[in-house]
Every structure is written in structure tokens, then in C-alpha cells.
Amino acid sequence: MFKPRAIEAYRRDEKLGHQMLTPEERIRLLKPYLPSPPLHPSEQANKRAMENEQRLGVRRFLKRQWHLFVFIVIHFFFSLYIRIRQAYHQVVNKISSVYHHHHRAPDLIYNDVKDLRRLPKHLSVVLTLDEDARGGTGLAKLIEEASDIAAWCASARIPQLSIYEKTGTLKGYLPRVHRSMTQKLAAYFGPNTPGVGIRAPHCPSIETAPTLAASRIENDGLKHLSVMILSAEDGRDSIVDLTKTLADMSQRGKISTSDITIELVDAELSESVMGEPDLLLLFGPRVELVGYPPWQVRLTEISHVQDNEGVNYQVFYRGLLKYAGAQMRWGR
Template sequence: MTIKSRVSIGGHRATDVSEAVKRKYQASSSLKKGSALDKLFSYVFHLILLACYFVYTIVRLVQYTNNKLRVRFLNLAYNPSKAPQLIREDVSKLGKIPKRLSVILTLKSEEEEGGGFYGLLNDAAEATTWTVAAGIPVLSIYEYDGVLKNSLEDLRISIFKKLSDYFGSSAVPTFSIRVPRTNKTYYGVNSDEDLEYKSGEIDIQLTLLSYDDGKPTIVELTKTMAELANKKEISPKDISIKLIDSELVQLIGYEPDLIVLFTPTLDLQGYPPWHIRLSEFYWEPDNEDVTYAIFLRALQKYSTCKINVGK
């Protein structure tokens, strides 16, 4: 190979290296540009999300404030002052009232106003008293953990005292408390053995519900029917929706016409699912206090609703 040829080859190699360096530089520049664009888009999207969050926070704050002011106004406008006659006057203006009412209560923390165990007892007693004064004969109280079920004596005393405050100690309405799945009914404060009390007309029948009366009851009932079918004590053909519904009614009771949720959102908290097929619901957004104003608003809304039952 001649010197000229070697120089030529060396020149080609130098050119190739130069082009490779250029391509590498161009690629690096493209990557840097792409990376810069990605960062720019990321910042833009981040700012958009922050703006959306800020707007949502402002809107939600306005809604919350408006709801709280509305509830406070209702509490001022509707205050029975422990006078059942005022409650009767409010209810007498309604076109219709439910025959069976249910309320969902929540055990609040001790730090909250009206919270703790005794706060829950007071809420249950208040709801019972308003229901009696409104002329509604059947009330069920749902509390997820079953605290009221496990504190029957305290609840009976609390209800009796509240009824005495409203109606007077000489005209306390009669009441009974039923605990589903136990087949036990308790009368008044200490009238379980009082035949005259039990045989007389009970002003309000109270049923205590908890999560155990919901899906767990359905599971338990299904297992029982399966065992009976295996033992030939019942024919599989006899097991129907009608039979299951009948058994559930015997265990828990009839479904309510109206369910009032003293919660800030529509949260049923595991309420018996078959128990709400035709029930109306009422709750006040951002409210978690048990007040007469919410109770009355629920009755007012129910009086204007139209229930269509499918065939």
C-alpha cells in the first residue's frame, strides 16, 4: 500500500469519526430537548392540578359553610323546647307521615360535642321522644357496633327520663325495646313482669339494629336452610325469595317507610340491605348532629314524595 493510499484511508477514518461525533452530539441535543419538554409539560400539568385542587377546595369550603349555616338556621327555626304539642303542630301540617321510621346514629368520639357513649344514649332517647310526639308507632335505631344493644338498661333509663322531660312524669308514654335474633322484648324501665303494662297499648315499639342484623343474618339464614335441606326437613323447592323474606321479617322486622341519616353523607354503614327496598332516605349534607330540625325536615320531605311500586 502506498503512502497516498494510507493517507486516503486515514482521511476516511477521520471523517467517519467526525460524523459519529456529530451524530452523538445531535442525539444528545435531541435528548436534552426532549427532557426539557418533558419537564415543561410536567410543570404545566402540575400547575393545572394545583389550580383544580385550589378551585375545588374553595368551592367545597363555600358548600360546607352554606350547609352549616343552613342547618343552624333550621335549628333556630324549628326548636320544640321539649314541648310535644309543638311537635304535634308541626306534624299536623303534613299530608302524610311514615308508619315505620328508622334512624341511623353514629358513636362519636369523646372529644366531639355530644359524643361518647352518653352522647349516643341521649341521641337515641331524643329520636325516640320525637317519634312518639309525632305519632309514629314504630321506630328502629341502627348503630353499627351494637353499643345500644349491649347497654339496654342504660338506654331504657335514658329513654324514660327523656320522655318524662317532654311529657311530664305523670304521663310518660309506654315503650318497648326489641332486640332482633334474640326473641326478647323489654318493656319500659322495669316493667318486664308487669302484665298490665305489657298487655296495654304500647305508644312506641323500638327495635335496635346493628351490622350483625344485615349481611351476617342473611349468611346465617342461608346456612340454616341448607342444613335443613340436607336433613330432608325442608324441600329445596320450598326455598324461595318469598320464604326468605318472610323469615327475615320475623327475625328483624318490616322495612321502614323512611330512614333518617344523621350523618354528613349518604352512608348506610351496613344497614340490612333487604330492609330498604321501598324506603325513602333523608340526610342533610355536612351535618352529623342529631337535631329536631333534621328530624322534621325528613318528615316534611317524606310527606311530599311519591312512591311508585313496580308490578
């Protein structure tokens, strides 16, 4: 940056027609602010040689070897820890699966959960379609997993189940999903099969009434199971659509801005998509919501089993245990 004294001297010389300073003085005045001249080819070669010597020096070589050694040691111990943790969880899950096996008996499942302090009224799960499977086996596996979870919920007397699958494949096969769930419930409950209703946002619902024997049961057994199928388009996209609708209504004067409240947004999303679940189960090894509707999961208890792969009863049972022991502070 130019110094004020140099600027003043140069401007005064310019006003006097460059009569105050000699050419040598003007050069000395501007020289500190000029870029350095390019190096001579021989000087550039010497500079590169010095850089190569520094790059290939013994100290630099030893430093790189030390960094590589530290990286290998850290990687080794971390990999060892991961392997031991995975093996431990596999053994624990296997023992737990033997001790707590439902045997497709609703009474056994209910005995597992009847002493819990509380059970969710609305259970939600995240399922993943195996897109690498061939010949429709991925879809068949997905429907089978959804049917198993529906049977577990009915056995545990959880009246509402929502199933989130990101791609929306299940939405295109609602009759097939309903038929599979009905058959699965019949295999579990026999003549006392509860009714099941399955629906999806912006899709007609499919209902099945409970069997005559189930409707005559006088105890508090589940009479009807409600199932909601969700996909990624029911998440952020639904919030964006509602925002556009409310903004358009406000501009047209059909609704006041003071009427747009959290309660209104919650009511609209609950009606168009679904209400907020009490418990969200993840069957993957990590907590990944993969686009799950964000508004509906604000105060939901989220549960997953570390290093678990695939849908199994142990994740379902452990999730109910965690929910029963969780402290509900509602953000306070």
C-alpha cells in the same frame, strides 16, 4: 411467530439429516426469530443519555408545569365551592333550627308534622359511636341521641323506631338505654308519658306501660313506642345464617326447594330481625349505610341533609318532609 414456509423448510432439512440447507442458510432462516443481541456498554450509555435529555428537556418541563397549574386551579375552585356550600348549609340549618325548634314540647313537634300528607309508621336511624371520646362520654352521647330521637318519634306519633349502631354497643346497655328513653319521654310528656318497649334481636325485651293519664287520653295520641336496636351482625350475617339454615333443611328433606321463595325469606328475616322501615334517616354529611341490614332497606326511603354533622331535630323534620312529598312507585 414462525412462518409456515420456514417451518416446512426446516423440517424437510431435518428429515434429510441437515443436508438440504447449509449452516449459513439455517442461520438466516432462524435469525428473524432470535432476540436482539445485548447492547454494547457504550451504546447503553448513549441510550441513557438520550433518555435523560428527553426527561429533562424544556418541552417536558413546560408540560409538567402546565399540568401542575391546571391541577392547582381545579383544586382551588373546587375547594372554594365546598367552603361556600358548607357555609350556606350552616346558615340555612341555623335559621331553620331557630324557626323550627321543638322546645321539648310534643305539641310543637306535632304541629310541625300534622299537615304532612303522610307519616312513616316505622322510622329507622343510623347512629355512630364516637370511639375517640374518653371516659364513656361517647356511649353517654350515643344514648342521649337515641333518647332524643325516641322523644321526637313519640311526639310526631310515629309508633315504631329502629336504631342502627354498627358496633352493637347499645345492645349491651339495653336497660340503660330504656331508662334514658323513659326519662326523656317523661321530660317531654310529663304525666301523659307513653309506654316504651325496647328490644334487640336475640335479646329479651324491656317494656314500660304508659302512665295512667296517658292511657286515659281519648284522642289519637301515641300510647306506646316500640324501639328496636340493631347492629352490623343483624345485617349480612343474618342473611347468611338464614341461607345456611334453609340449605341444610333442604338437604335433609324437611323443606322443598320450591318452598324457598322471596316471601319466605322476607317473613323469616322480618321475624328474626325486623320489618322493612318506611324511612331511614342519616345524620352524617354523606349517604353511608355502614353495614345496615340490606334486606330491610330494599324499598325504604333514605334521607340525609348535606354537610350536616350530628343528630339534630332539623334532619328529623326535613326527613319527614321529604318522605311526605316522595313518590312511592315500589320499583315500577
